[in-house]
Amino acid sequence: MKVFHIVGARPNFIKVAPVMNALKTRKHVVQTLIHTGQHYDANMSDVFFEQLGIAAPDVNLAVGSGTHARQTADIMTRLEPVLLEGRPDIVLVYGDVNSTVAAALVCAKLGVRVGHVEAGLRSFDRTMPEEINRMVTDQLADMLFTPSEDGDVNLQKEGIPAERIFRVGNVMIDSLVKLLPAAQRQNQHGLPERPAGRYALVTLHRPANVDDGEILKRILQSLLEVSQDLAVIFPAHPRTRKRIADFGLHADRLQIVDPLSYLEFLGMQSRATVVITDSGGIQEETTYLGVPCLTLRENTERPVTVSLGTNVLVGRDPDKLRSELSRILAGHAKKGTIPPLWDGRAGERIAALLAG
Numbered sequence: 418m419k420v421f422h423i424v425g426a427r428p429n430f431i432k433v434a435p436v437m438n439a440l441k442t443r444k445h446v447v448q449t450l451i452h453t454g455q456h457y458d459a460n461m462s463d464v465f466f467e468q469l470g471i472a473a474p475d476v477n478l479a480v481g482s483g484t485h486a487r488q489t490a491d492i493m494t495r496l497e498p499v500l501l502e503g504r505p506d507i508v509l510v511y512g513d514v515n516s517t518v519a520a521a522l523v524c525a526k527l528g529v530r531v532g533h534v535e536a537g538l539r540s541f542d543r544t545m546p547e548e549i550n551r552m553v554t555d556q557l558a559d560m561l562f563t564p565s566e567d568g569d570v571n572l573q574k575e576g577i578p579a580e581r582i583f584r585v586g587n588v589m590i591d592s593l594v595k596l597l598p599a600a601q602r603q604n605q606h607g608l609p610e611r612p613a614g615r616y617a618l619v620t621l622h623r624p625a626n627v628d629d630g631e632i633l634k635r636i637l638q639s640l641l642e643v644s645q646d647l648a649v650i651f652p653a654h655p656r657t658r659k660r661i662a663d664f665g666l667h668a669d670r671l672q673i674v675d676p677l678s679y680l681e682f683l684g685m686q687s688r689a690t691v692v693i694t695d696s697g698g699i700q701e702e703t704t705y706l707g708v709p710c711l712t713l714r715e716n717t718e719r720p721v722t723v724s725l726g727t728n729v730l731v732g733r734d735p736d737k738l739r740s741e742l743s744r745i746l747a748g749h750a751k752k753g754t755i756p757p758l759w760d761g762r763a764g765e766r767i768a769a770l771l772a773g
C-alpha cells in the first residue's frame with residue numbers, strides 16, 4: 418500500500434509526524450513525504466522535521482511564497498506529475514493551508530483517494546482563507562478524520578455521508594504528548610530572559626490582524642499595555658515582522674524574537690501565565706496544557722477549546738483583553754478540561770483505519 422503525505426506549512430509538520438510514525442509499524446505500507454515548500458525558512462520548516470523525528474521530505478516542490486492563486490496553482494502544477502508517476506493508493510492532506518486544498522484538488526481530478534486529517538472544522542467565516550480551504554478539501558476527500566464531535570456535525574450538515582467520517586481525535590496533541598517532557602527539559606538558552614515569575618507568550622499572523630496597519634497598530638498598543646503587568650515574549654512569524662517594519666510600527670517593550678522551534682515554543686507555552694494568539698493550533702495546545710489562552714479573533718473553528726478548554730475569544734476588543742487578563746493575573750483564570758480523544762493516540766487510530 419502506497420501512502421503519500423502532503424505537507425507545506427509549519428502546523429502540517431506537527432500533524433504528519435504521528436501519522437507517519439504509526440504507519441511505520443505496518444510493514445505492507447510504503448510512505449512518501451512531499452513538502453510543497455510553502456514554508457521554506459529553516460526555522461519555519463527544517464527544525465520541525467528534526468525535532469519531530471521525521472525524515473527529510475522525499476520530494477520538495479519548492480513553491481515558496483506568492484498570492485493565494487499563484488501559490489495554489491504552483492503546488493497543483495508541480496504535484497500532478499509526482500502523483501502520476503508515483504501512483505499512490507491514498508494521499509493524506511493535513512489541516513487547512515493552501516497546500517492542503519491544492520493537493521486535494523489534484524488528487525480529485527486524477528481519481529486518487531484523499532484522506533483529510535483534521536476534517537470538519539468550521540469558523541463559518543469565509544473571509545478567512547483557511548475556511549475556504551477547509552470546505553473545499555472536505556467536499557473532495559474520501560476519508561475525513563475529525564478531531565472532535567463538532568467536526569462530524571459540520572460535515573453531516575454539508576451532506577458528507579456518515580461512512581466517510583471517522584472521529585479519531587487530535588493529531589497535533591499526539592505530538593505534544595510525545596514531546597512535552599523533552600520540551601520542558603529544553604535549555605532556554607538564547608531565548609529572551611524569562612522573568613522569574615510571569616510572562617505572556619504572544620503569536621500573531623492572521624491576515625485579518627496583521628495586514629491592515631491600523632488594526633496591527635491597535636493590537637500592538639494593547640500588547641504594550643499588557644507589558645506593564647508582565648513580560649511579553651513574542652516569537653514573530655516572518656509575515657508579521659515584515660508588516661511591523663512596512664507600517665513603521667514600534668513595540669520596543671515587547672520582546673519580539675524569531676520564530677521558535679517546536680520544543681522551545683512548547684516549553685515556553687507550558688510555563689506561560691497566559692498565551693495571547695490568533696493561531697488555531699495554539700488554542701488546542703493551551704487547552705491540553707491547561708494554560709489560559711486569549712484568542713485575538715471574533716470566531717474559532719475549534720469551539721471545543723472554548724466550551725471545554727481554557728480558551729476565551731477576545732476578538733479585537735482591548736477592554737475584553739484587559740478584563741480577561743486581570744482575571745487571570747488575579748488567579749481566577751477559566752478552568753478547562755481536555756476534550757475526548759485528545760489522548761496522544763489519534764495517529765494510531767488513523768493508521769488502524771488505513772492499514773489495519
Ligand code: UD1
Pocket residue numbers: 426427428455456457458461482483513514515516546547622654655656659697
Ligand atoms: C500559513 C497558512 C495558515 C497557517 C500558517 C502557519 C494558508 C492560507 N495559510 O499562513 O493557515 O496558520 O501558515 O504558520 O495556507 N514567509 C517567510 N518564510 C517562510 C514562510 C513564509 O518569510 O518560510 C513569509 C512570506 O513573506 C510569505 C508570508 O510569510 O509571503 C506568508 O506565508 P504564507 O505561507 O502565504 O502564509 P502564512 O501566513 O504563513
